[in-house]
Amino acid sequence: MNTPLDRMADFDLTPEQREVRSAVRAFAESEILPYVEEHERAGRYPLELIQKLVPLGYMGPLIPPEYGGSRSDVMTYGIVCEELARVDWVVASVVSVSNSLVANSILNFGSAAQMERWLPRIADGTCLTSACLTEPDGGTDLASMRTLARRVSGGWLLSGTKIFISHAAHAGLFFVVASVDRDARHKGVTAFLVDPASEGISIGEFPMRTLKRDNLAEVHMQDVFVPDEGLLGEPGRGFPVLGAALDTGRFSVAARCVGQAQRCLDLALPYAMNREAFGQKIGEFQLVQQKIADMTCRTQAARQIVYQLGRMKDAGVARASMESSVAKLMASQAAVANALDAIQVHGGHGLSEEYEVGRLLLEAKSLEFGEGTSELHTKLIAEFMLGIRAQ
Ligand SMILES: Cc1cc2nc3c(=O)[nH]c(=O)nc-3n(C[C@H](O)[C@H](O)[C@H](O)COP(=O)(O)OP(=O)(O)OC[C@H]3O[C@@H](n4cnc5c(N)ncnc54)[C@H](O)[C@@H]3O)c2cc1C
CATH class of the missing domain: 2.40.110.10 (Butyryl-CoA Dehydrogenase, subunit A, domain 2)
Known part of the structure; x- marks a missing residue:
């Protein structure tokens, strides 16, 4: 569904980045989304969906081509994570754990033998991590x-x-x-x-x-x-390894949160314009409009911060610890708040199995824990700002 927010979301992307967004979105909607509910109900790990990422290069966006990856820029990696998370937490998590935490650590701290042994297998999907x-x-x-x-x-x-x-x-x-x-x-x-x-x-x-x-x-x-x-x-010396891994990890988790926040908005919009109460569309009630406006602003504010972080990394800022905390904290809170608002727009149906929004709430909430809880990031941001902690 195209909305006026698309122009703002894509405004300062390069033509290549826009192309990646539309390619990942089209792939995710047709090849992954139709199966997510089924997998969740069966508690079945989506191995066959993950394998579909391989020929498109989505398993190795941080892995250099000499190891079989499709490395481009960090922003593009963020867009891949955002678009995959828009449809499925688990598929996006596979890409983000394997790239930000594992492949990235091997690239930064590993020996030549470790790179040769593991990176091609991560990129070709034969080795999940x-x-x-x-x-x-x-x-x-x-x-x-x-x-x-x-x-x-x-x-x-x-x-x-x-x-x-x-x-x-x-x-x-x-x-x-x-x-x-x-x-x-x-x-x-x-x-x-x-x-x-x-x-x-x-x-x-x-x-x-x-x-x-x-x-x-x-x-x-x-x-x-x-x-x-x-x-x-x-x-x-594992803490520096962890620090570098989590720095990029928090960027990709934040990008995933933007995808989830966007999905909540995508689901709330048509519902608000189709559902009727008191003889009119619920989207015409100001209190429902308030939620739509809040969701729109939160999604785009989080996206801007995440993209800014991606651009800093692409400009060569190796460690952006405070910025990663700001992006992770704001984007995860946006994802949770949007899930709550999207459920409210759906009324009781928001918690029925027929609609996706109820599932998205706990999935968004989990992103407030992984790679640092909201409390930890709040503490880190304040310590950086107060000079108690150095970047
Ligand atoms: C869906 C999901 C997937 C996950 N996947 C992985 C994974 O693949 N690998 C992995 O290793 N872990 C994973 N985790 C775990 C996640 O990283 C942890 O839940 C997280 O690090 C918090 O640890 P904890 O749950 O033990 O909470 P605790 O560390 O026990 O914290 C409990 C509460 O106390 C607060 N708190 C702690 N210290 C402070 C402080 N100094 N100041 C203020 N508040 C504080 C926390 O913010 C939290 O609210 C996953 C979690 C979830 C929910």
Whole structure:
């Protein structure tokens, strides 16, 4: 559906970026959207939908062509994430986890052998990935992680439990953070590339009230041997790896939030102009119009901030920590607020299985947790602004 917002959304995109937007949108609407509800109801992971991304290059937008990827610019990557998330949280998450968190970390901190081994497989869709960060005792305070890495001859033994792990049951590579020295807190945190088929790994269900189709999992590790080739960066230097990964990760999550916020608006508009009450279209009532206007403003405000961040990255700003927090915080809150408004416009039908908007609420809410909660980003922004924390 074309709306007057399209002109504003696309205004300062290059012709190539506009082309990518319309190509991803057309693909997502015809090849993914029709199956999402079915997958959610069946709790079925959308493997076959993910494979459709491969020939179009959407699995590797941050991976250089020499490793089989389709790397262009960061803005274009954001547009791909936005448009995929507009129709499906899970498919967008596969792209964003694999690119922002995993491939990007390998590119920034990996050895030539790690790049050659993993990047082509991520780009060609034969190796999905998971980021294993969160633990039962907490996800926000990563310096307190309990998963331990013990040095042994030729490698490391990892023991601990990670929870909430997206894609874990289907992944061919885990990006794991563990501590080599818990007393050293963040200076003990170390990043590893781990084969999920390694002895000592077991994957259990982690049942959620939402995103049944993501098959979120617990990953238990008991003396899992990771050879030296699996160390990503240096021992005790996992926090810089995480910092760089999350910096780009927050950009792609924010772009996904814009896609979800836009979808809520897309669904509310036709409903408001088709549904009637008191002999007129509900879209003619001022209180419904208020919601439409709020949703429009939130979506575009979040988009502008996300695009600004993308352009900063394309201009060579390697780390944009405060800006990433601003984008992630504002865009995730916009997605949640738009889902609530879209449900309200739909009345009780907003919570029926017939309509998509009810599902979008919990999916949007989950984006307020992943890659830093709203509270964490609020705290970071204030600390940057007050000079308590340096960029
Ligand atoms: C759908 C979904 C998918 C996910 N996928 C993954 C994944 O693939 N990999 C992965 O590793 N994790 C994943 N997560 C986990 C997510 O990253 C964590 O939920 C998040 O980091 C928060 O951790 P927690 O849930 O343990 O909350 P806690 O850290 O226990 O925090 C609880 C509450 O306290 C607040 N809080 C904590 N510290 C502070 C502070 N200093 N100041 C103010 N408030 C504070 C938090 O903001 C939050 O509101 C996923 C989560 C969801 C919902």
